[in-house]
Amino acid sequence: xxxxxxxxxxxELDGLRLHYLDWGGHGSPPLVCLHGNTGQARTWDFxxxxxxxxxxxxxLDQRGHGDSDWAPxxxxxxxxxxxxxxxxxxxxxxxAALVGLxxxxxxxxxxxxxxxxRVERLVLVDMAPEVSRAAIERMTDSQGYPGRFDSxxxxxxxxxxxxxxxxxxxxxxxxxxxxxxxxxxxxxxxADPEVFNPSRPRRWARDPQAAWDLFARVTCPVLLVRGGxxxxxxxxxxxxxxxxxxxxxxxxxxxxxxxVVVDKPDxxxxxxxxxxxx
Numbered sequence: 024x025x026x027x028x029x030x031x032x033x034x035e036l037d038g039l040r041l042h043y044l045d046w047g048g049h050g051s052p053p054l055v056c057l058h059g060n061t062g063q064a065r066t067w068d069f070x071x072x073x074x075x076x077x078x079x080x081x082x083l084d085q086r087g088h089g090d091s092d093w094a095p096x097x098x099x100x101x102x103x104x105x106x107x108x109x110x111x112x113x114x115x116x117x118x119a120a121l122v123g124l125x126x127x128x129x130x131x132x133x134x135x136x137x138x139x140x141r142v143e144r145l146v147l148v149d150m151a152p153e154v155s156r157a158a159i160e161r162m163t164d165s166q167g168y169p170g171r172f173d174s175x176x177x178x179x180x181x182x183x184x185x186x187x188x189x190x191x192x193x194x195x196x197x198x199x200x201x202x203x204x205x206x207x208x209x210x211x212x213x214a215d216p217e218v219f220n221p222s223r224p225r226r227w228a229r230d231p232q233a234a235w236d237l238f239a240r241v242t243c244p245v246l247l248v249r250g251g252x253x254x255x256x257x258x259x260x261x262x263x264x265x266x267x268x269x270x271x272x273x274x275x276x277x278x279x280x281x282x283v284v285v286d287k288p289d290x291x292x293x294x295x296x297x298x299x300x301x
Contacts (some may be wrong), residue, residue, distance in 0.1 A: 057127025
């Protein structure tokens with residue numbers, strides 16, 4: 024039986040100190056969870072209490088996020104994927120199941136295309152090789168992330184009014200884990216300000232064919248879990264994913280926005296249980 028609460032641990036990879044959560048279960052098949060852009064590893068707490076019984080589950084604070092170091096060499100996709108190589112080596116794991124939300128799904132897809140022998144199964148949470156035109160237009164028109172909040176209540180109010188991340192009751196806890204106190208009594212983001220740069224995430228969308236080429240190189244079984252209230256992935260993209268990959272399954276969860284794990288935790292577990300063997 025895994026630990027009901029994860030242990031907080033650190034690993035140094037090429038001079039970068041990265042934080043991760045470990046639910047125990049050593050000797051069980053490994054499962055690594057990757058959060059989204061500006062997110063953090065505690066996004067997976069609820070999921071870990073279930074998956075940790077079947078897997079040795081870990082959740083990584085990716086570079087520049089959560090309690091991991093900010094990265095002076097930047098946040099290009101290849102760097103995230105290289106961190107994952109080092110992290111699996113640190114765990115002594117040759118191959119693992121990967122679950123990636125948003126940015127984590129991008130990293131998981133890239134990693135699985137570059138290192139197919141190291142990925143047993145891949146769960147993509149509201150992320151695909153191509154972002155819908157509607158989502159790109161919405162993000163282009165967005166005012167972006169405020170740099171500071173007076174209180175957690177203010178952060179929640181902002182998020183519910185101008186934010187696609189989550190809409191359910193778990194949003195408050197998720198935001199609390201992503202924020203840290205300021206010297207003047209307010210709150211600001213734990214993540215490196217550079218990851219909020221609006222031009223950076225869109226680099227993934229500038230060459231969708233390259234992203235499709237990467238996805239076509241993924242050999243392991245894939246499950247896409249799409250938020251029913253999210254506009255990120257079009258029906259046409261879902262169709263193309265299933266046509267491109269011979270073992271790609273898709274599930275939509277009604278009532279969930281982009282962060283399906285936070286919005287619908289029970290339903291998310293049910294959606295991935297058969298695929299992951301929970």
